[in-house]
Structure formats: C-alpha cells, structure tokens
Amino acid sequence: MTAVTPPAAATPTDQPLSLRLREGTRPEHEAAESSGFVEKLMGGELGIAAYADLAAQQWAIYGALEQASAAIRQDDQGATLVFDELTRTPEIEKDLTFLVGADWAERVTIHPATQRYVARLHEVGGSLPAYAAHAYTRYLGDLSGGQIIKRMMERHYGLSVDGLAFYTFTEIPRSKPFKDVYRERLDALRLTPEQLAGTVAEAKLAFRLNSDLFADLGAAHC
Ligand code: HEM
Structure with a gap:
C-alpha cells in the first residue's frame, strides 16, 4: 500500500x-x-503632557520616515508604497502647536530611544525592503490601533479635533x-527571498524601537 503523504504545510x-x-x-506587536x-495613556491615567511628549517623538520619527518616502518614491517600486494621504509630519506639527504652543520646537525633548529610531531610519530608509518594513509598521499601525488610541484620547482627555490631527486621515x-x-502593494514588490526575510526582520526591529520609545516615555511619565 502506498503511504499517503500529507500535503506539505505552507512554509512561511x-x-x-x-x-x-x-x-x-505578532509577538512584538503584543509587547508594544x-x-x-x-x-496607562489609553486608560486615562496620564495627562496631556504625556500625550504631547508622544507626539513630539512621533514628529522626529515621521520626519525621518517621510524624508525616506521622498527618496524612495523616485524608484518605480518604491513609488507604489508612497501615498500622499498618509503624510503625517504636518499633522503632528498642528497637534504640537495646539498641545505645547507655537514655540513647541524649542520646548520638546527627543528621548534617546527616539534618537536611535531616527538614526535607524536614516541608516536604512533608502533601501526598499527596510523602507517597506518601517512604513508598514507605522502607517498600518496608525490606521489600526491608532484609531483606538484616538478614541481613548477623546474619551479620557477631552480632545476632539485639535490635538488629534495625527490620527485623522x-x-x-x-x-x-x-x-x-x-x-x-507590499505583496506585489519584486523582492528576493533574502530581501523578503530582511523586510520581516526589519519590521520586528521597528516594533522593538517603538517599545523602547514607550519605555522612555514610561520612565518620564508613569
Ligand atoms: C494602543 C496600542 C495598540 C492597539 C490597541 C493596537 C491594536 C491593533 C489592532 C486591533 C489591529 C488590527 C487591525 C485590523 O485588523 O485591521 C492592529 C494592527 C496593527 N498594528 Fe497595532 N495596536 C497598538 C499599537 C501598535 C503599535 C505601537 C504599533 C507599531 C508601531 C502597531 C502596529 C500595527 C500594525 C503594523 C498593524 C497591522 C497588522 C497587519 O494587519 O498586518 N500597533 N493594531
């Protein structure tokens, strides 16, 4: 009798x-x-200053990410991942003006983990696999969990439109x-197996950089 071999499970x-x-x-998402x-922020246990501090970190991160977007869109494949409607830097600047004041740029502090995150974006953001990983991690997150954060900010901190431009697309x-x-668009990228694996590894790193940033914010506000 011929042994029946079960179909091979799809490998990752x-x-x-x-x-x-x-x-x-998934594990890195759960940790973040x-x-x-x-x-604590989502539970209403912190204050507006903590939320403003998060916005300041995001301003630094999106500045670097969107600088990379401007470069990567010169490439045919890269251009398929750049959407003007996702651009967040001007929206974060509106939020900081409302939350901190017109002189926010002189008053905010960029924490060490944010500086490492920004340095990583400057280092690898010009390469398509790494750009895809970082843009995926931030923009799909903003369109997903970001919308939950927005509702919690409205509920607990009395914000409505002003201060929430970042989460409003x-x-x-x-x-x-x-x-x-x-x-x-991600699935249509023509990447080698090594580049695909590199994209996943870089996304895991991007999540860890976000967790490190939350640790810095926790040390400052919790
Ligand atoms: C307040 C904390 C967070 C909550 C409550 C949350 C919640 C969620 C939820 C419910 C989804 C699934 C949405 C869907 O099915 O379309 C999601 C997806 C996602 N989140 Fe989060 N998230 C949080 C934090 C983060 C952080 C810090 C990041 C990274 C910076 C992130 C990145 C992502 C990404 C990239 C996705 C898309 C997953 C995919 O479908 O491929 N999230 N999040």
Whole structure:
C-alpha cells in the first residue's frame, strides 16, 4: 500500500509579504501594545503632557520616515508604497502647536530611544525592503490601533479635533479598503527571498524601537 503523504504545510516563505509581516511581528506587536505607558495613556491615567511628549517623538520619527518616502518614491517600486494621504509630519506639527504652543520646537525633548529610531531610519530608509518594513509598521499601525488610541484620547482627555490631527486621515474615510490596497502593494514588490526575510526582520526591529520609545516615555511619565 502506498503511504499517503500529507500535503506539505505552507512554509512561511510561501506566504505573501503582508501575511509574513503580520504573523512575523505578532509577538512584538503584543509587547508594544501592552507596554505600561500605552496602557496607562489609553486608560486615562496620564495627562496631556504625556500625550504631547508622544507626539513630539512621533514628529522626529515621521520626519525621518517621510524624508525616506521622498527618496524612495523616485524608484518605480518604491513609488507604489508612497501615498500622499498618509503624510503625517504636518499633522503632528498642528497637534504640537495646539498641545505645547507655537514655540513647541524649542520646548520638546527627543528621548534617546527616539534618537536611535531616527538614526535607524536614516541608516536604512533608502533601501526598499527596510523602507517597506518601517512604513508598514507605522502607517498600518496608525490606521489600526491608532484609531483606538484616538478614541481613548477623546474619551479620557477631552480632545476632539485639535490635538488629534495625527490620527485623522481626512483623505482616507475608510481604513479597511485602504489597508487592503497597501497590503496588495507590499505583496506585489519584486523582492528576493533574502530581501523578503530582511523586510520581516526589519519590521520586528521597528516594533522593538517603538517599545523602547514607550519605555522612555514610561520612565518620564508613569
Ligand atoms: C494602543 C496600542 C495598540 C492597539 C490597541 C493596537 C491594536 C491593533 C489592532 C486591533 C489591529 C488590527 C487591525 C485590523 O485588523 O485591521 C492592529 C494592527 C496593527 N498594528 Fe497595532 N495596536 C497598538 C499599537 C501598535 C503599535 C505601537 C504599533 C507599531 C508601531 C502597531 C502596529 C500595527 C500594525 C503594523 C498593524 C497591522 C497588522 C497587519 O494587519 O498586518 N500597533 N493594531
């Protein structure tokens, strides 16, 4: 009798990049989501100053990420991942003006973990696999958990429109179809197996950099 061999289970490398990213970063996502700073901020236990500090860190990070976007869009494949409607730097600047004041640029502090995150973006952001990893981690996060954070800021800290521009994508009324298109763009990238693995590894690092940033914010505010 011929032994029946079960079909080989799909190896992770057979999966589309978007799925590999989601599954590959699951533990790091859980760690970032459950950091003390995030839980306390979302639970209404901190003050507006903590939220403003987070906005300042995001200003530094998005400045570096969106500088990389401007460079990567010169490349045909890179251009497929750059969407003007995602641009966050001007929105964060509006939030900081409201939260801190017109002189916010002189008053905010960029924490050491943020400086490391920014340095990493400057170091690798010009390479498509690394750019894809960092842009995925931030923008799909902002369109997902970011929307939950927005609701919690409204509920606990009395913010409505002012101060929440970062989480408000005026040109993306429904995040689900947009995220589906973004995942299709990731899946269509022509990357070698090594580059695909590198993208997942860089996304894991991007999540860890976010967790390190929450640790710095926790030390300052919790
Ligand atoms: C307050 C903390 C957070 C909450 C409550 C949260 C919640 C969520 C939820 C519910 C989803 C699934 C959305 C969907 O099915 O479309 C999601 C996805 C995602 N989140 Fe978070 N998140 C948090 C923090 C973060 C952080 C800190 C990052 C990274 C900087 C992040 C990055 C992502 C990414 C990249 C996705 C897309 C996963 C995928 O479908 O590939 N999240 N988050």
